[in-house]
Amino acid sequence: MRPWIVLAGLSGLMAVGMGAYGAHGLAGEADAQALVAQAANYQIIHALALLGADRITVDTRRGGGMLAHGAALLFALGMALFCGSLYVKALTGAPLAVPMVTPAGGMTLMAGWLVLALAGFRK
16 A cells, blocks of 8 residues: 555545635635635645655655655645644634644645655665
């Protein structure tokens, strides 16, 4: 089983579904639509990044496999925190129980990109 590919597929599915719901199911709620659109955009981009990280993990000739696994883990966690918090805020309208979860998720996504870049330096 290739867990990063599975997660990438499920994340892509969710991003497209949430994007469609935001555009059609939240008609007339501009703020909620904007939050869902932003979350879906970030989620689809990072679903694709998971595919790239998975590719590095299986290409043993190039090295960097463990770093790529770390990057994929950071992407998954960042999507859950960042995108998830935006979805919750858009769908409930309530303030988040943990107010700094969205920026923490964004920083986690950024850390994933840094770790993925470091994986590229490995022989």
